[in-house]
Amino acid sequence: MREDLPEDEADFEVRLVQIGDGATGDRLDKALAAAAPDISRARLQALMAEGLVRRDGLPVTSGSSKAVLGEYEILIPPPAPADPQPEAIPLVVLFEDAHLIVVDKPAGMAVHPAPGTANGTLVNALLHHCGDSLSGVGGVARPGIVHRLDKETSGVMVAAKSDAAHQGLSKLFASHDIDRVYVALTRGAPYPKKGVIDTQLGRSNSDRKKMAVLKTGGRQAITHYAVEHAFGPDEKPLAARVSCRLQTGRTHQIRVHMASKGAPCLGDPVYGSGTPAPSVREAIAASGLTRQALHAAVLGFVHPVTGETLRFETPLPADMAALEKALAAL
Template identity: 50%
Template sequence: MRLDKFLSQSFIELSRSRIKSLILSGHVTCGSKILSDPSRNVKIGERFSIMIPALKSPTPIGQKMDLEVVYEDNDLIVINKPAGLVVHPAAGNKDMTLVNALISHCGGSLSGIGGVARPGIVHRLDKDTSGLLVAAKNDFTHRGLAEQFADHSLDRAYKAIVWGVPKQKEGTIENKIGRSSRNRKKMAVVTRGGKHAITHYRVKKPIGDGGKYWASLVECRLETGRTHQIRVHMTSIGNAIIGDPTYGAKDQKKIIKTGSAYFQTVISSMNRQALHAYLIGFDHPFSGKRINFKSDLPNDMKEFISI
């Protein structure tokens, strides 16, 4: 068997092309011998080592973009992020992110605690989640905000449109969240491992037509901030967020068939998860004053709840 094929089967987290590149660049050894031929045949009893070089994060550049600035002072800035905007550069999104826009808007006055690729970033919102996000302009502010995230003294609330109407109109979901054992790209409620997560929810408005309710507007308040927390928790009680391609696809296929033609039209126009971070409140790290901000629902969600 070829060396690159053998190693790609042994190290499933690395693609065959990545393995080949590592061999050609001299990062694969057999004993003390550096290997450089991906097509070399593997022999029984041989042991191989792969040295994966540390990735170098490119320094993002400023790119002028329209930003909806809700509040700004010398220490921090609060942005109303639109759906579709990635927060910081990553694989597949090297530029035109919120970080690029912040660098253009704030210049060099952003905290460096988050690293070269994430200046000013204290917390994140998923690409297709809209709403309020606070960024720090200096390290003191960054630490102060991060401490409030850690001790849960910072207020965060979201509005979501979910499939169906939760059986309990108000409740608390307290389940651990970790990587799905079936799909490592997804998060899930888990019984072993995972991180403690608490979401408080309240039904604000049932949504439907013809006397039937197909969906509902729900307010969610976070005590913890785990990856995809609201999306996973609402799915766990049978009320996935509408438009969520990762966690709500099955519900969408099932319910969309039973709704009216108008309902189906509105559903099809929702091309992202209907989740909006509408409230954030925290103590200003310098003044100590409590400041709170709210954001109206974006137009796509407004149209949906007007059914």
């Protein structure tokens, strides 16, 4: 522990890393990762973003900046507690009984703690809301969680409050006996207007952080889609509202599948290749959308304990509703 660090950094590990002549001019994150191989490049980028990589006492925040000769200081925070902690975060509860809870997750909320997202997650909120009933259900790290939505995807989610519900819900998801419908606002419109996308989905060979349609390997991913509304000229729509019903539930499935049809979700920072038309860009800016335009609108299933048939449907959140209204005026 360094005694000359600010109080809130006193427990940080301090690593001093030398950049030699051979690495000067390289990307800084790449050079530091090579000099400190036990710290991943992604971790270094996250530390930079927090101002915890310094040279001559000053933060270096851009991993793409050029490495210069000399010594860099890397401050590594102590590990976050292994057990997620309860947090008084408001939840929109659609249904709750002794066995499970159904919520409308907002965009921007991660489902469970992970590196870089230690708190403010759905799990933290559920632990506070449900109390001891959630403790230990499904494991310590992700109590109650049987499926997930991307952090920036909004919509309906179910979590288990009892072991019986957790086991039953897990079986329903594994056998695809769940009705899941998403609404996507896309750049252009997929062709044909209605169909089934059946591909193998897995990690991209060129970028391991992304998912991709693969020729070999991966897991089968099936999406049933239908264009509900097309916006702009009939012969070449500028955008569309697309209903996507999941037959399987793979990581980033709808985002990858829509992109594979040449109609990625508007605002998608990872799979949204191509630039929307100027009028669509103006609509996005006016709506305040800062994420992928994807909402889990419907979740239906048979209650794993009571046998009751449950179905929940939520409207588009404000940003997507505003965007759809603006697109309708094209």
